[in-house]
Amino acid sequence: MTDLTSFIAGLPKAELHVHHVGSASPRIVAELAARHEGRSPVPADPAALADYFAFSDFAHFIEVYLTVVDLIRDDEDVRMLTYEVARELARQQVRYAELTITPYSSVKRGIAAKAFCEAIEDARRGARADFGIELRWCFDIPGEAGLPAAEETLRIALDERPDGLISFGLGGPEVGVPRPQFKPYFDQARAAGLHSAPHAGETTGPETIWSAIRDLGAERIGHGISAVQDPQLMAYLAEHAIPLEISPTSNVRTRAVAAIEEHPLATLFRAGVRVSINSDDPPMFGTTLEEEYAVAARLLDFGKAGVAGLAFAAVDQSFLDSAGKEALIAEIDAYVTQNLA
Numbered sequence: 001m002t003d004l005t006s007f008i009a010g011l012p013k014a015e016l017h018v019h020h021v022g023s024a025s026p027r028i029v030a031e032l033a034a035r036h037e038g039r040s041p042v043p044a045d046p047a048a049l050a051d052y053f054a055f056s057d058f059a060h061f062i063e064v065y066l067t068v069v070d071l072i073r074d075d076e077d078v079r080m081l082t083y084e085v086a087r088e089l090a091r092q093q094v095r096y097a098e099l100t101i102t103p104y105s106s107v108k109r110g111i112a113a114k115a116f117c118e119a120i121e122d123a124r125r126g127a128r129a130d131f132g133i134e135l136r137w138c139f140d141i142p143g144e145a146g147l148p149a150a151e152e153t154l155r156i157a158l159d160e161r162p163d164g165l166i167s168f169g170l171g172g173p174e175v176g177v178p179r180p181q182f183k184p185y186f187d188q189a190r191a192a193g194l195h196s197a198p199h200a201g202e203t204t205g206p207e208t209i210w211s212a213i214r215d216l217g218a219e220r221i222g223h224g225i226s227a228v229q230d231p232q233l234m235a236y237l238a239e240h241a242i243p244l245e246i247s248p249t250s251n252v253r254t255r256a257v258a259a260i261e262e263h264p265l266a267t268l269f270r271a272g273v274r275v276s277i278n279s280d281d282p283p284m285f286g287t288t289l290e291e292e293y294a295v296a297a298r299l300l301d302f303g304k305a306g307v308a309g310l311a312f313a314a315v316d317q318s319f320l321d322s323a324g325k326e327a328l329i330a331e332i333d334a335y336v337t338q339n340l341a
Contacts, residue, residue: 007304007339008293012331013094014314015278015289017222017245019140019171020101021069022281023085026050029283032071032081042067053284058203058254062144062173065284069105078106078119086127086135092290095328096320098197100138100169100222103156104149117160124164134324137165138197141182143172150185158192166319169222170198170212179211186216195219195319197245202256206230218242220317225251227273228264238272243317247280248295249287265299276314308336 024032026046033044043052055061072078082099089097101120107113124135139157141150157165168189170182179200186196199222200212206226210233212218224244227233237244246265251257257264269275277296279289287295297307315328 004297004304004307005290005294008290008297008307009093010335010339011093011293011308011311012328012335013092013289013293013311014096014276014318014320014328015089015094016098016220016276016314016318017247017278017280018089018097018099018289019281020082020085020099021072021105022065022284023088023099023279024068024081025084025088025283028081028084028088029068029071032068032077035077036071036073040067040071042071049283050286053286055253055255055284058173058256061254061284065281066105068284069102070109072106072111073109075111075115075119078111078116079123082120082123082135083126086123086131086133089289090127090131090133092288094133094289095331096134096136096315096318096324098136098138098167098319100140100171102140102142102153102171104142104145104153107152107156113156113160117156117162121162121164134320135164136167136319137162138167138169139165139194140169140171141185143170143174143177143182145172147181150182154185154188157189157194165194167195167197169196170200170216171222172199174200174202174204174208179208180215183215190217197222197319199223201226202251203254206233209233213242220245223247223251223256225256225264225268228267231271234268234271234273238274241274243274243276243313244268245278246275246296247278248292248299250280250285253285260295260299263299265296266301269300274313274317275310276317277310278314304336304340308332308340 026049030046033042196217197220201209202223
């Protein structure tokens with residue numbers, strides 16, 4: 001396994017499901033907490049964050065997540081967070097990442113939408129120059145905030161339209177947040193050329209995934225693990241090449257899956273469902289993308305060649321342009337050729 005660990009560490013990667021604020025490492029969170037000390041329950045000591053990030057269930061995770069969101073008070077916080085998240089990803093040989101960003105959460109805290117978008121774009125350009133990583137944005141509706149959040153997220157997406165924006169998403173709790181109400185907003189986003197990539201079927205059943213497909217025009221599904229309960233849905237996902245963005249450790253940490261051994265990744269994969277491996281909110285869940293690849297390798301009983309296949313799949317399922325895909329696939333191929341010889 002050590003040999004496989006080294007192979008994973010050096011493997012060029014793409015990540016398709018990773019959250020902006022949720023990617024803040026203890027170092028980044030502690031720095032933000034120190035900036036706003038006395039105005040937040042988030043500890044400024046990195047060592048104390050492991051206990052703070054011990055979640056009892058998905059609702060508790062959302063509660064804690066929002067306290068970290070509240071640390072993002074101005075556009076300089078936004079830029080620092082984005083740039084430092086890119087640094088952490090690049091350390092794992094991530095060459096391309098689609099970062100799920102929730103502008104509504106920052107704008108309602110007083111950061112102007114234009115300043116927010118300028119900050120993430122400045123960080124994107126800096127990250128490309130300094131770390132060799134390409135970032136793209138999925139603007140995400142926080143479902144718990146309802147239709148006002150959907151309207152504002154769409155407005156920011158269409159009015160500001162930062163260069164890195166490629167997709168439109170829906171996150172937050174699924175229970176009590178039906179997908180059909182968001183259809184008009186996804187219709188407009190898709191008409192404007194944005195891809196549809198909502199969360200669905202993490203903590204609810206297959207019906208939420210069906211709704212994401214039928215009502216929101218989902219091209220990729222965030223999580224989607226409850227598809228395993230519906231053979232017809234798995235067949236549909238496979239036939240229509242609608243991939244699932246799988247984050248195994250996240251599903252266990254939020255109690256969506258009872259134990260890692262019970263994760264449905266292998267069942268989905270064997271059913272022909274396209275999957276990518278992702279880290280979701282890695283520091284909050286005590287994981288990294290490298291560790292998620294190792295977990296996936298165990299669940300799928302994969303060696304180096306199988307793991308490389310997961311890296312190729314993530315690029316193929318991404319919304320990166322064809323030239324970017326070809327370049328990254330060529331880099332992965334060269335790495336695999338050198339390390340499987």
